[in-house]
Amino acid sequence: MRRAFGLLKTAAGPEGHHLWWAVLWLAIAAGLEVIGPLLGKRLIDEYLLPRVMDWTAMGLLLGAVVATGCASTWLRYLQLVRLSGLAMRSVQRLRERVYGHVLRLPMAFFDRAITGQLVSRVTNDTEAVKGLYIQVLFVILDSTIVLAGTILAMAWLDWRLMSLVVGLMPCVLLIVWLYQRLSAPAVAKARQLRSDINAQVAESIGGMSVLQANNAQARFAERFSRTNEDQYTQRVAEIRANAWLLRPALDMLNVVLLASVIWLFGQRADGTVLGVAEVGVLYAFISYIARVIEPLIQITMQFSQLQQSVVATARVATLLDEAGSPEHGKGASGEAANEAVAPGTPAIDIRHLDFAYVNNQRVLHDLSLQIPQGAFYGIVGHTGSGKSTLLSLLLRYYPAPRGSILMNGQPLDDIGLDAFRARVGLVPQDPFLLAASARENIDMGRNLPAERIERAARAAHAHEFITALEDGYDTLLGEGGSRLSSGQKQLIAIARALAGEPRVLLLDEATSRIDSATEQIVQQALDELRGQVTIIAIAHRLSTIRDADRIVVLNHGRIEESGSHDALMRIEGGLYQRLYLLQQLAA
Numbered sequence: 212m213r214r215a216f217g218l219l220k221t222a223a224g225p226e227g228h229h230l231w232w233a234v235l236w237l238a239i240a241a242g243l244e245v246i247g248p249l250l251g252k253r254l255i256d257e258y259l260l261p262r263v264m265d266w267t268a269m270g271l272l273l274g275a276v277v278a279t280g281c282a283s284t285w286l287r288y289l290q291l292v293r294l295s296g297l298a299m300r301s302v303q304r305l306r307e308r309v310y311g312h313v314l315r316l317p318m319a320f321f322d323r324a325i326t327g328q329l330v331s332r333v334t335n336d337t338e339a340v341k342g343l344y345i346q347v348l349f350v351i352l353d354s355t356i357v358l359a360g361t362i363l364a365m366a367w368l369d370w371r372l373m374s375l376v377v378g379l380m381p382c383v384l385l386i387v388w389l390y391q392r393l394s395a396p397a398v399a400k401a402r403q404l405r406s407d408i409n410a411q412v413a414e415s416i417g418g419m420s421v422l423q424a425n426n427a428q429a430r431f432a433e434r435f436s437r438t439n440e441d442q443y444t445q446r447v448a449e450i451r452a453n454a455w456l457l458r459p460a461l462d463m464l465n466v467v468l469l470a471s472v473i474w475l476f477g478q479r480a481d482g483t484v485l486g487v488a489e490v491g492v493l494y495a496f497i498s499y500i501a502r503v504i505e506p507l508i509q510i511t512m513q514f515s516q517l518q519q520s521v522v523a524t525a526r527v528a529t530l531l532d533e534a535g536s537p538e539h540g541k542g543a544s545g546e547a548a549n550e551a552v553a554p555g556t557p558a559i560d561i562r563h564l565d566f567a568y569v570n571n572q573r574v575l576h577d578l579s580l581q582i583p584q585g586a587f588y589g590i591v592g593h594t595g596s597g598k599s600t601l602l603s604l605l606l607r608y609y610p611a612p613r614g615s616i617l618m619n620g621q622p623l624d625d626i627g628l629d630a631f632r633a634r635v636g637l638v639p640q641d642p643f644l645l646a647a648s649a650r651e652n653i654d655m656g657r658n659l660p661a662e663r664i665e666r667a668a669r670a671a672h673a674h675e676f677i678t679a680l681e682d683g684y685d686t687l688l689g690e691g692g693s694r695l696s697s698g699q700k701q702l703i704a705i706a707r708a709l710a711g712e713p714r715v716l717l718l719d720e721a722t723s724r725i726d727s728a729t730e731q732i733v734q735q736a737l738d739e740l741r742g743q744v745t746i747i748a749i750a751h752r753l754s755t756i757r758d759a760d761r762i763v764v765l766n767h768g769r770i771e772e773s774g775s776h777d778a779l780m781r782i783e784g785g786l787y788q789r790l791y792l793l794q795q796l797a798a
């Protein structure tokens with residue numbers, strides 16, 4: 212609860228004072244609402260019943276009754292507008308903060324994160340903050356003030372009648388509690404079914420090609436319709452519980468309360484003529500009864516909603532507490548170091564690198580490797596030998612032990628992260644294309660000049676097919692680049708990496724999903740970069756790295772062999788030779 216409200220306060224940001232003003236005005240609105248029946252009582256008791264026809268005073272009192280009612284409604288409306296605006300701006304601020312935070316989380320976080328849950332934190336859970344404003348501040352606070360004011364006013368008028376009303380109040384709580392108990396299963400079921408509906412839609416859109424290839428449309432539509440029908444049934448059950456239990460029972464209670472007040476009132480009359488002063492009290496009490504029941508219903512009904520909002524907000528707070536990537540020596544300028552590289556300094560220098568993802572289960576053992584400036588190195592090995600792990604450490608997705616990896620003679624940790632990312636380019640196995648134009652996919656939010664994008668596309672041999680598209684570089688590529696072939700997507704990913712003009716280019720099995728013809732294009736592109744860029748390529752397909760200056764063979768996290776293709780092929784029974792021959796056989 213404390214965390215949720217702490218977050219609410221920070222989300223309100225510079226508008227925090229609006230909150231206090233809203234509370235103050237709400238209290239005034241509630242006060243005005245309570246005053247109305249008191250004025251009405253005075254009108255009845257002092258003028259109508261004794262037939263004192265002082266039209267000015269009566270007009271003033273009547274005007275005051277109408278004015279307090281209007282002012283209270285108007286103030287409440289203004290505060291609802293004010294709080295809703297504040298709530299929506301808070302959601303907007305919080306959502307930006309959470310998304311910005313997620314973007315800075317270390318890769319290790321995403322190993323255990325579940326995508327759907329993270330999306331829900333950023334979208335739905337941040338929305339829950341709005342619920343806190345509207346449910347807590349507006350509904351609960353407003354209802355509580357009205358309730359307290361009404362009870363006080365009743366006590367002041369007639370404490371015995373007030374005791375009767377207050378005595379019957381627990382019945383409202385009991386009715387609402389019963390209703391919630393009875394409707395809870397339907398509410399929970401309906402909510403579960405709604406997420407099933409979302410999941411089914413997402414699943415079928417994601418697997419549309421498989422679905423249509425198997426002619427499964429009818430079966431999916433039927434499954435969807437069943438879930439949809441179930442959800443409808445549960446929603447109807449919820450509405451029925453409201454219509455048949457909640458409202459009639461509360462209306463009944465209202466009648467019982469009214470009848471009891473009138474009965475008690477009748478008991479106290481002297482049997483012939485009602486005490487003049489008491490008719491006004493009866494009027495005020497009748498007005499107050501409605502003002503007691505409604506706030507009570509509101510408070511009780513909103514309580515479970517409030518709990519959900521608090522839990523959701525606390526979940527957002529937990530995500531925000533997740534530590535971001537460690538700061539990387541802000542002052543150290545990677546670019547300056549780049550210019551002043553002493554001759555002979557390796558581009559990458561790995562020194563006795565040990566690494567474990569989870570305590571003591573080492574994945575890399577005492578790895579040492581020097582990669583000269585502008586060299587092309589290939590890394591091969593069986594599945595699970597540690598290739599991707601090495602690449603992840605070179606990319607600083609996970610922190611390597613200090614001093615175990617140097618770039619241009621500088622420990623990775625000392626290089627500013629921006630300078631580092633500008634220096635290193637990555638071509639991943641999955642090219643990850645945005646649902647945007649070819650240009651935006653190469654640019655990737657860096658605002659690069661058009662010439663640089665085109666130069667990169669030419670270097671990646673992507674320029675030809677991009678210009679053949681109907682709008683050239685501005686052609687929209689569809690979700691995940693669905694308009695392109697796998698090979699073309701990979702060429703775009705290479706162009707994207709080259710557009711950053713990196714000094715080091717890392718390729719993570721960039722040719723595993725493309726045909727031999729495209730692989731040759733990739734090889735040609737890499738050949739053209741040789742000498743200018745240091746290239747480190749992980750490859751399952753050994754033909755991609757056959758021409759590398761050196762091939763490093765990993766086995767269970769250790770360097771087993773290292774040398775040129777020809778040198779490695781000469782090691783009889785060597786791991787590389789076996790891998791290569793196996794691939795030749797498979798081909």
Ligand SMILES: Nc1ncnc2c1ncn2[C@@H]1O[C@H](COP(=O)(O)OP(=O)(O)OP(=O)(O)O)[C@@H](O)[C@H]1O
Nearest residue numbers: 322568569574592593594595596597598599600601
């Ligand atoms: N995020 C992770 N958390 C924990 N262990 C991991 C993680 N990633 C990889 N591993 C483990 O580290 C070892 C090396 O995995 P890695 O992905 O580096 O191998 P690889 O050589 O790239 O394999 P492949 O060729 O199949 O991609 C494996 O035993 C794997 O289970």
